[in-house]
Amino acid sequence: MVKESQKIVAVDQDIPVIDMSLERSRVSMQIVKACETSFWFDSWSSLGCIIEKLGERGYIDLGIPKTATVGEVMAMQRRRHHRTGLLNQIEEEITKQRMCNIAGERDIALWKGEKDSYRNKFVTSETWRQIRNAKPEMEGYKGVWFSHSTPKYSFITWLVSKNRMATGDRMVLWNQHVNTSCSLCDEPMETRDHLFFVCTYSRKVWEDIAKPILQHRFSLDWKDILNYVCERDSDKTRNFIIKHVFQNTIHSVWGERNARRHGEQPSPVGKLVKMIDKNMRNKLSTIRCGGRLTYEDGLQFWFASRQNLI
Numbered sequence: 528m529v530k531e532s533q534k535i536v537a538v539d540q541d542i543p544v545i546d547m548s549l550e551r552s553r554v555s556m557q558i559v560k561a562c563e564t565s566f567w568f569d570s571w572s573s574l575g576c577i578i579e580k581l582g583e584r585g586y587i588d589l590g591i592p593k594t595a596t597v598g599e600v601m602a603m604q605r606r607r608h609h610r611t612g613l614l615n616q617i618e619e620e621i622t623k624q625r626m627c628n629i630a631g632e633r634d635i636a637l638w639k640g641e642k643d644s645y646r647n648k649f650v651t652s653e654t655w656r657q658i659r660n661a662k663p664e665m666e667g668y669k670g671v672w673f674s675h676s677t678p679k680y681s682f683i684t685w686l687v688s689k690n691r692m693a694t695g696d697r698m699v700l701w702n703q704h705v706n707t708s709c710s711l712c713d714e715p716m717e718t719r720d721h722l723f724f725v726c727t728y729s730r731k732v733w734e735d736i737a738k739p740i741l742q743h744r745f746s747l748d749w750k751d752i753l754n755y756v757c758e759r760d761s762d763k764t765r766n767f768i769i770k771h772v773f774q775n776t777i778h779s780v781w782g783e784r785n786a787r788r789h790g791e792q793p794s795p796v797g798k799l800v801k802m803i804d805k806n807m808r809n810k811l812s813t814i815r816c817g818g819r820l821t822y823e824d825g826l827q828f829w830f831a832s833r834q835n836l837i
């Protein structure tokens with residue numbers, strides 16, 4: 528068991544140390560050796576990284592070389608009084624750390640954990656929580672990012688859920704002369720909610736794919752669908768399948784929309800449905816072949832839905 532005192536002491540050269548904060552090193556690890564810790568560039572005291580406080584002028588003001596380690600500074604005989612408050616504060620930190628010196632201990636490394644506790648075990652999640660800036664959770668993220676999802680489908684779904692796609696109603700804000708109509712059905716104003724899935728073309732694709740699974744919960748309204756796919760479903764297989772086909776349908780409809788905008792021949796609804804069906808089978812087979820028992824009954828469920836048996 529590591530003693531409390533050990534976490535602030537590095538004993539090579541009997542030098543006291545030192546809390547290495549997150550700011551510079553970007554890891555929540557305490558100091559290992561004072562003789563290896565940069566006085567200027569490591570955050571070895573409560574003041575943080577000294578170079579960030581003083582700038583390069585500090586080398587002269589404190590009379591400490593750029594390459595000095597904490598250990599070397601502790602061993603130096605130097606002028607102690609300055610005109611500037613901050614410089615005196617740094618001197619106090621040096622004195623304070625010197626006073627904490629405990630001889631004879633071995634250096635150890637401790638990882639900062641929750642509630643500022645320290646331990647010798649490294650936990651990725653705890654370190655990650657400390658080095659990142661937490662932002663509010665995205666609304667509907669459970670329907671976008673989930674285990675076994677296909678990244679390119681998730682990415683496009685994320686953009687659509689943020690309404691960041693170049694649909695007609697958004698493009699006209701950048702260029703008033705742009706053609707804003709839906710390339711799938713000629714509706715004069717193409718919007719996110721129209722494409723997914725009010726449009727007569729995309730609606731047929733979504734109906735064919737999702738109605739057998741969603742049954743009475745089936746909807747063409749974007750927000751209704753997003754709410755549904757984010758719900759915690761007791762049937763995990765159904766939940767996974769609906770999320771996956773939802774994303775795949777978005778990807779396919781957007782691809783068809785782009786193809787038509789660039790003058791390609793329109794694909795019939797049946798072609799998109801067939802492609803989504805094939806992708807779903809491949810996905811479920813891949814998960815099963817990977818030796819995972821998750822969604823073991825997925826293929827059976829999917830085949831049944833395609834035959835309208837459930």
Ligand SMILES: [Zn+2]
Nearest residue numbers: 709711712726
């Ligand atoms: Zn349309």
